[in-house]
Amino acid sequence: MAQYSFLATPRWIGLIVLMLIASIACLFLGEWQYGRYQEKVAAATQLTQTWDREIVPLEDITGDENEWQLTSLTGEFVPDSQVLLRGRSVNSLPAVHVIALFVTERGGEPLTVVVDRGWVYQEQAEGDGQTDGFVQPPPTGRMTIEARMRPSEDAFDRTPPEGYIYTLNPDQVLAGIPQDVTEGLPPVFDGRFTMTEHSDETGAPQPYPKPSTTLGNHLAYSWEWRFFALAALAVVPILARREAQDNAWIIDGVDLRELDLTDEEKRDLGLAPKRAPERRTPSDEDIEDDILDQASAISSK
Incomplete structure (x- = not known):
C-alpha cells in the first residue's frame, strides 16, 4: 500500500477529518429533518382524528x-x-x-x-x-x-x-x-x-381556516442529507485513488506523462493494462485438419 502512503500527510489527515465532520453534521441534519417530518405526521393525525x-x-x-x-x-x-x-x-x-x-x-x-x-x-x-x-x-x-x-x-x-x-x-x-x-x-x-364563531359587525375578528395537513418536504430533505453524509465519506477514496494514479506517473521525480512513451513502454512500467493475447480465428484448413484428426482417432479405436 506504499502508493497510498500520502494519506498519512497533514494535508490528507485534515481532509479526512473534515469529511468525517461534514458527514456527521449531515447525519444530524437528516435526523433533524426526519424529526420535523414526524412532528408534522403527528400533528396532521391529531387534527384529522379530532376536528370532526x-x-x-x-x-x-x-x-x-x-x-x-x-x-x-x-x-x-x-x-x-x-x-x-x-x-x-x-x-x-x-x-x-x-x-x-x-x-x-x-x-x-x-x-x-x-x-x-x-x-x-x-x-x-x-x-x-x-x-x-x-x-x-x-x-x-x-x-x-x-x-x-x-x-x-x-x-x-x-x-x-x-x-x-x-x-x-x-x-x-x-x-x-x-x-x-x-x-x-x-x-x-x-x-x-x-x-369557531364570528360576528358580522365591523371590525370583528374573523375565524381561522382549517389548518393544512400537508407534510412538507421534510422527509425528502432527510434523505438528501443522508445522501450528502455518504457523499462526504466517498470523497476521500475517490480523491485518494486519483492522486495515487497521478503519483504512479512520477518516478524519481520525473513525470512520465511529459515523455513520449509508447504503449508497450507504458505496459512495461505498469502504467497501462497489459494487452490480452489476440485470439486467432481458425482458417478453413485448420477446421478441415481438426475434423480429419478427430475422424482418424475414432477409426483407430
Whole structure:
C-alpha cells in the first residue's frame, strides 16, 4: 500500500477529518429533518382524528391529547382584558390575533381561560398612518361560546409593547394585561381556546381556516442529507485513488506523462493494462485438419 502512503500527510489527515465532520453534521441534519417530518405526521393525525368529533363539555378536556377538540364555554369575557398577538400571518396575509380572557366553570369551580377570538388584518388593528386602528372589543354579559382547545405555547423571553403579546402562553398573556384587570381572577387553564364563531359587525375578528395537513418536504430533505453524509465519506477514496494514479506517473521525480512513451513502454512500467493475447480465428484448413484428426482417432479405436 506504499502508493497510498500520502494519506498519512497533514494535508490528507485534515481532509479526512473534515469529511468525517461534514458527514456527521449531515447525519444530524437528516435526523433533524426526519424529526420535523414526524412532528408534522403527528400533528396532521391529531387534527384529522379530532376536528370532526362532536362537541364535548369542558370537563372532558384533559390535556394536549385533546388538541382541536370542540367544546362549549359558558361565562363572560373579562372587561379590558383584550390584547393583540403580532407576527402570525393568516393565508399568507399580515394579521393580528385577538386574545381575551374568559371566566367560565369547570366541575362547578370557576376557571379563567385564554380565548383567541380570531384575527384581523394588521392594518386594521394598527392603522395605516392616517387612520387609527380598531378592533372590536369582546361582547359583554353571560354567554356560551364554542371553541377548540389548543395547547399552551412556549414562553417568549422578550417584553412586548403595551397591549401586545408575543406568545399564547397563559402566564405571559396575563402579564400583558394590566394587573388591576387580572387581580382576583380564578385559576387559569393551562392551554388556550380558539373560537369557531364570528360576528358580522365591523371590525370583528374573523375565524381561522382549517389548518393544512400537508407534510412538507421534510422527509425528502432527510434523505438528501443522508445522501450528502455518504457523499462526504466517498470523497476521500475517490480523491485518494486519483492522486495515487497521478503519483504512479512520477518516478524519481520525473513525470512520465511529459515523455513520449509508447504503449508497450507504458505496459512495461505498469502504467497501462497489459494487452490480452489476440485470439486467432481458425482458417478453413485448420477446421478441415481438426475434423480429419478427430475422424482418424475414432477409426483407430
